[in-house]
Amino acid sequence: MTECNGAYPSGVFAPEGTSSHASIDCTDHRSIRDPGPVLNFDILAYIMSFLTTAELLSFMQTCRDLRFVGVRWLLSLKTPTLEVKAEDKMRSFCIFMLSGTPSRFTFLKRLSMELADDLSADTVSLICQVISHSSSLTELELKTYFDDVFDTHPKLALALASLTTVKILCIATFEHGQRAAEVVSRIPSALECLSLYSSEKLRDANQVLQNSPETLQSLLLNIADFSSLTVQCCQLRVLHLLNPDIDVIYDAPTLVCSFPHIQQLGFGNSRLEDIQAHQHDPIEASRSRNQESFRKRCWNRLHYASGHVTRLYIAGLTCRVEHLECSLVSEDVDRLVAVLRDAQPLCLSLFVLVHERPFHQIDGFLQDVPHLTQLELYFSFGSNTVTSARDISDTMCRLLASSKIESLSLIFMPFIVQELDRESLTACMLLELDHRSLTQSIAQCIPTLSLVIMMVSTTSDRICSVWNVYQSPEGQRCICVAN
Incomplete structure (x- = not known):
């Protein structure tokens, strides 16, 4: 995102003066018979569409006419989402938008705003006016840790209710997710992507789905009570469910009926180290109930599923997953075995935090995955992990x-990385890894292997190598550096 918190030179979002929009004559005094190339205004305006944000801002400072065109590109879809955080920048941006011609709002397509709890009423009023006038806005992200922002500033909810063109909406609140859901339910726009971040569970998922059942393609929200779900979203392809509890029960038949064409499914956050504090029995009980529910009805196949391995274990999915991505600590290997046995992925991405369990005990989890063809392993080590380069190679x-x-x-x-001492056990171990030797050893073990990508990263060093694996005429498994 293009951050507007100090990223723009002063005056970019200040009211403009009168602009003549005349062509810029950049020719030199050559003969009329051979004028040479003429760099006119239209060419400069076209060039600006290819510039990076930093280059565009510099270009805009050279000429009033170019500043006018540059603003159009800054607000258009050709630039990253405009992100506004600091209150002074927010006020400048709002005043700039409201003081210009009405057509300026037709250029504003994507906007992200972060509302602090100490925003003045005047600033919030300006924000509401900008949102109300944004007749061409297609993407809006509203982030706030100010829990009662919609109750304290009711005009903000009314402004959001006036949006008719937004396709992608993200609202992030700290606790009052139910209030945010009520605001979403009043937005008349047919949404294609909805993200509702909150630590509060929604009582009824119908509330946020009722206005976009035929257009919604991506949905992220905290676990709601899906047992009463009646809205059917046949176009939904991506579903991500956030929930901090381990005793969550998924009403699988209702989920599958309401979202029959899901292709990507996510559970919880990608990294949840604190989940290890939970007892074993509640996790097993939740998994058993969810598996029983999914056996009644489940999707035939998912293209992609992700989440912490314990979340996936609790979910108890019974369908095939083509690409599975999950994170885990080294003590979760046993749960990973069960998840892989259920999913039978073709492609697997694992993020492993090597913690208390010795590295040489992290093996055996691929035995029941015979169809796996692509594997990505990310090993993250603590600052003083007791292992060696030889242990890694053998494992x-x-x-x-x-x-x-x-x-x-x-x-x-x-x-x-920031806390890693170059002399620590982990740094020394990582620097001792021999890429060629490790790749050669692995190539001897896997007759089907054709490509190996390896990267080792420490405090200041990042070593990457790419190897092709082939079989020599003598039948030996050989490696060579890829072009």
Whole structure:
């Protein structure tokens, strides 16, 4: 996103003076018979459409006419989403939009605003006016940690209710998700993508779906009570469910009936280390109930599923997943085995935090995944993980020996790069990894392997190598650096 919190030179969003829009004559005094190339206003305006934001801002400072055209490109779809955070910049932006010609709002397509809890009433009033006048806005992101923002400023909810062209809407609140859902339910625009971030569960998912059942394609929200769901969204392809609890029960038959054509499904956040504090019994009980529910009715196949491995384990999906992406700590390997057995993915992306469990015990989880052809492994190590380059090589060979993968990506990195000392055990271990030796050892274990991508990252070093794997006329598995 293009941040408007200090990214724009002063005066860019100040009211403009009168502009003549005359052509700019950049020719030199050559002979009339051979004037040479003429760099006129139209050509300059066209060139501006290809510039980066920083280049565009510099270009705009050279001429009043170019500033006018540059504003059009800044507000149009050809630039990243305009992001406004600081209150002074927010006021300048609002005044700039409201003081210009009405056609200026036709250029504003994508907007992101972050509302602080100390915004003045005057600033909020300006924001409401801008939203109300944004007749061509297609994407809006509204972030606030100010829980009662819609109650304190009711005009903001009314302004949002006037939106008729928005296709992509994201509202992030801290706790009052139910109030935000009520605001969403009053927006008449037929949404294609809706994200509602909140720590509060929604009581009724129908509320946010009722206005866009035939157009909604992507949905992200906290777990609602899906048992009473009656709205059917046949166009929905992406569903991401956030929930901090482990005792969540998915009403699978209702979910599948309401969202019959789901292709991508996500559970929870991508990284949830605190989930390890939960007891074993509630997790097993939730998984058992959810699996029973999904056995009654489930999607035939998913193109993509993601989440922390414990979330996926609790969900108990029973359908095939072509691409599975999940994160886990090294102690979660047993749950990973169960998830892989259920999903049977063709492509697997794993983000593994090597914690208390020794690295050489992280193996065996690929034995029941015979159809896997593409594997991406991201290993993140603590600052003083007790392991060695030899342990990593031996473990990788044992892990991959029974697989039939064709493409392998291995990424080794510290968990927190900023806190890693170059002399720490982890940094020393990562720097000792021999790419060629490790790749050669792995190539001997997997007869189907054709490509290996390896990257090792430490505090200041990042080493990446790409290898082709082939079989020599003598039948030996060989490697060479890819072009």
